[in-house]
Amino acid sequence: xxxxxxxxxxxxxxxxxxxxxxxxxxxxxxxxxxxxxxxxxxxxxxxxxxxxxxxxxxxxxxxxxxxxxxxxxxxxxxxxxxxxxxxxxxxxxxxxxxxxxxxxxxxxxxxxxxxxxxxxxxxxxxxxxxxxxxxxxxxxxxxxxxxxxxxxxxxxxxxxxxxxxxxxxxxxxxxxxxxxxxxxxxxxxxxxxxxxxxxxxxxxxxxxxxxxxxxxxxxxxxxxxxxxxxxxxxxxxxxxxxxxxxxxxxxxxxxxxxxxxxxxxxxxxxxxxxxxxxxxxxxxxxxxxxxxxxxxxxxxxxxxxxxxxxxxxxxxxxxxxxxxxxxxxxxxxxxxxxxxxxxxxxxxxxxxxxxxxxxxxxxxxxxxxxxxxxxxxxxxxxxxxxxxxxxxxxxxxxxxxxxxxxxxxxxxxxxxxxxxxxxxxxxxxxxxxxxxxxxxxxxxxxxxxxxxxxx
Amino acid sequence: xxxxxxxxxxxxxxxxxxxxxxxxxxxxxxxxxxxxxxxxxxxxxxxxxxxxxxxxxxxxx
Numbered sequence: 272x273x274x275x276x277x278x279x280x281x282x283x284x285x286x287x288x289x290x291x292x293x294x295x296x297x298x299x300x301x302x303x304x305x306x307x308x309x310x311x312x313x314x315x316x317x318x319x320x321x322x323x324x325x326x327x328x329x330x331x332x333x334x335x336x337x338x339x340x341x342x343x344x345x346x347x348x349x350x351x352x353x354x355x356x357x358x359x360x361x362x363x364x365x366x367x368x369x370x371x372x373x374x375x376x377x378x379x380x381x382x383x384x385x386x387x388x389x390x391x392x393x394x395x396x397x398x399x400x401x402x403x404x405x406x407x408x409x410x411x412x413x414x415x416x417x418x419x420x421x422x423x424x425x426x427x428x429x430x431x432x433x434x435x436x437x438x439x440x441x442x443x444x445x446x447x448x449x450x451x452x453x454x455x456x457x458x459x460x461x462x463x464x465x466x467x468x469x470x471x472x473x474x475x476x477x478x479x480x481x482x483x484x485x486x487x488x489x490x491x492x493x494x495x496x497x498x499x500x501x502x503x504x505x506x507x508x509x510x511x512x513x514x515x516x517x518x519x520x521x522x523x524x525x526x527x528x529x530x531x532x533x534x535x536x537x538x539x540x541x542x543x544x545x546x547x548x549x550x551x552x553x554x555x556x557x558x559x560x561x562x563x564x565x566x567x568x569x570x571x572x573x574x575x576x577x578x579x580x581x582x583x584x585x586x587x588x589x590x591x592x593x594x595x596x597x598x599x600x601x602x603x604x605x606x607x608x609x610x611x612x613x614x615x616x617x618x619x620x621x622x623x624x625x626x627x628x629x630x631x632x633x634x635x636x637x638x639x640x641x642x643x644x645x646x647x648x649x650x651x652x653x654x655x656x657x658x659x660x661x662x663x664x665x666x667x668x669x670x671x672x673x674x675x676x677x678x679x680x681x682x683x684x685x686x687x688x689x690x691x692x693x694x695x696x697x698x699x700x701x702x703x704x705x706x707x708x709x710x711x712x713x714x715x716x717x718x719x720x721x722x723x724x725x726x
Numbered sequence: 727x728x729x730x731x732x733x734x735x736x737x738x739x740x741x742x743x744x745x746x747x748x749x750x751x752x753x754x755x756x757x758x759x760x761x762x763x764x765x766x767x768x769x770x771x772x773x774x775x776x777x778x779x780x781x782x783x784x785x786x787x
Contacts, residue, residue, distance in 0.1 A: 315727060405742070409727060409735045416731075464780060478780045508780045573769045576762035583759075603746040610750050611759050622766055624777030631778065657738045672780070 277302035278434040279721060282491035285437055286344040289336070296336070296347025299437075300329035300391050303349045307393070307435045310724050314433045315410045316426035318354045320394040321361050325349065328391040335389065344494045344518075346389030351439040353427050354395040355402050355473040356482075358382055365473050366398040366406055366423075369593055369600045379471025380503050381440060381482055388498045393436055396426030399659065402442055402475045403586065405604020407657045412454060413722035415653070415687050421451030422659030424485070428455040431485045432722045438495055439485045443669055444475040444582060446649075446662020448483040449677045453648035453691025454660065456679045458708065458718055459485050460492045461665070463698050464672030465510040467496075468503035476585040477508070478624075479578070479669055488718050489678065489708040493517040496701065510699075520702035521709035526559030528707065530694075531641035533567050537664055539647040547681035547690040548647050551711065555645075558710045565641060568633035570626065571667070577623035577630070578670040584620045587612025631671040638673075638697035643704060648677040648691030668695045676704045679717040687723065 277299055280288065288294035304322055311317055332347040357363050357375040359382075364371045382392065400406025402423040410425040412418040413433035420429040424441030428451035431439050441448050443461045452459030460483050467482040474480060484495035500514035532552070539545045552562060568574070587594075587609045594601070594609060601609065637644070646664055654660050668675040675695040682689050694704045712718050727735070745752055751759075 312727070407738070407742075409731070411731070478778065570769065573765055576765045579762060580766065603743055603750075607746070607751050607755055611755070614759075615763075619763060619766065621777050622769075624779070625771055625775045626766060626769055627778035628775050629771055657735065 278306045281488050282348060282437045282486060282494055283344065283488065285348055286346070286494070289347045290341060292336070296329040296332035296391060297326070299347060300325050300349050300393070303393055303436060310433050311435060313411065313416060313724060314413050314429050314435070315408070316396055316430040316433065316435060317351070318364055318395045318397050318426065319362055321392065324361060325391050325393045332389045332391060342389035343498070345385060345498055347391060348437045349391045349393045350385065351393050351396045351427060351430050351436040352382060353402070353424050353439070353441045354398050355442065356382060356440055357471040358392065358395065361395060363395065365401045366408060367400045367601065369597050377471065380468035380505065381499055382471070384498055396424070396430050396439055398425060399423040400602045400605045401473055402444060402447060403605045403608060406602040407659060412653050412688070413724045414456060414689060416724070418653040418655050418688060419454070419657055419659050421454040421653060423447040424451050425659065427485050428452055428457060431455070431457055431487065433724055434721065438491060441483055441485055442472065442475070443481045443483060443665070444479045445578070445669055446665030448481070448485070449665040449675055449693060450649050450660055450662050452485055453677045454653035454689065456682070456689030456717070456720060456722065457485050458487060458489050458492050458676070458678050459483055460496060460676040460701065460704070461669065461674065462496060462500065462701055463510070463674045465508045466514070466701070467499045468501070468506040468509050470503055470505040474585070474589045476582045478585065479581060481669065489705055489712050490521055492676065493521050493705050515702055517701060517705060520705045523702065523706035525706050525710045527561065528642040528703065529561050529563060530555065530707070531565035531637070531644045532562055533644060533646060534564055536567055536571055537646035540650045541652060543683045544647045544649070544652070544690050548645070548692055551680040551692050552645065554711060554714050555707065558714060560707065563641065565637060565644070568630055568637070570630055570633065573626050574630035574670055575663070575666060577626040578666055580615060580619065580623040581627070583608050583612035584615045627670060634667070634671045634673060635697060638700070642696070643700070643707060644695045646693045646695070648693040652683055652686060652688040652690065664693060673698060674701045674704055676708055678708045678711055680715070681717060682720065
């Protein structure tokens with residue numbers, strides 16, 4: 272075993288220790304709560320730490336183990352959830368003052384799924400206001416406290432990066448999983464649209480919202496996805512039928528797979544990112560993957576405009592009732608987007624959805640000639656200050672509902688900030704991305720590096 | 727949060743608020759919105775292209 276502290280274990284390592292009864296769920300939960308106590312003053316990833324709730328769940332997980340009832344690899348594993356995901360009896364603020372003291376009576380579907388798998392909820396992590404742009408929380412990047420962890424899933428990314436949870440849940444409507452994961456040196460999958468139920472999660476945009484998990488390794492991503500994925504009649508956008516066995520996919524042979532390198536659009540602003548991506552390509556070539564240049568759809572600009580219009584319109588529709596009476600409680604940046612959403616006509620909204628249909632079809636055609644696409648995860652490294660950075664490299668895959676994953680591929684030595692590469696695939700193409708990402712992590716150790724948490 | 731960190735965060739929030747002193751929508755964002763609208767309206771598509779839909783049925787409300 273590489274790690275020495277319990278909070279440094281990967282999820283898979285912790286799961287193996289629990290199953291072998293070398294570590295108990297209570298010990299592991301205590302270790303994470305102590306870590307939160309020690310470092311969250313600097314990082315500020317948590318809105319609510321539900322210590323009593325967590326210890327109760329950990330004791331129950333331990334009791335089940337003693338009875339011989341092992342529920343799988345998430346049994347006894349402590350995690351956090353973004354504060355737009357409803358948690359029964361635990362405040363769900365949405366990162367907003369609109370209804371900041373809201374305590375739900377029931378759990379979101381993902382919280383129930385994780386609970387049924389024996390996972391232990393530690394608490395709720397910070398978010399921008401309702402996962403929109405603006406309303407940035409005070410959360411800091413554990414790699415360099417002067418910099419943003421990204422957003423909107425700011426706290427979820429920072430918590431895992433700082434060793435305050437084995438994994439966390441976040442959401443992505445533009446780039447809110449992949450971007451913060453890359454900024455924090457984490458591995459994270461935004462799965463195919465509909466793969467994970469959004470039931471019980473505050474909506475940013477019905478047709479764009481995705482749920483995913485922040486983890487340290489591809490193996491851990493596969494473990495979480497396997498539990499989270501599945502149809503749910505309460506979220507009619509979920510994919511029906513049996514979900515794949517994602518943990519089985521990571522060992523797949525990747526030799527001969529063809530990965531596309533886009534000819535335009537995904538050009539990083541910082542040379543250090545381009546250099547890291549070029550090195551990652553060489554690593555993957557060494558694992559038998561072939562590369563080819565590919566041409567992106569001609570309607571990239573229109574697709575981005577359609578994406579932004581969709582967010583504004585659907586956000587305005589979702590918040591319409593509370594905005595009537597509580598407009599002044601919304602932050603100025605979110606309010607700006609809602610105001611623009613109210614201005615948009617039905618005809619323009621539908622036109623934007625038609626543009627999205629064209630874009631998605633063209634992206635799917637592209638995947639007729641390649642197995643996956645490789646790009647930098649972000650145009651820049653994590654920015655200094657509080658603005659959460661550009662999601663532009665992540666938006667196209669959110670817009671089209673295609674799966675995308677980020678994997679750490681380097682660290683900028685001058686600023687001590689991580690660099691990520693993004694792998695994207697066709698609809699339901701998660702298994703190929705997991706296999707490629709896992710092969711990369713078999714050959715490198717970037718994913719095993721820990722954030723120093725210092726100024 | 728340290729004293730310096732708190733001061734920096736408060737200054738950031740104040741700067742953000744100051745961008746909206748003249749109205750709910752900044753001139754820059756309004757211009758971007760109108761440009762995007764123009765771009766979308768000028769995009770020609772086959773009349774067989776239907777709007778992107780995500781719901782596949784289910785329980786509803």
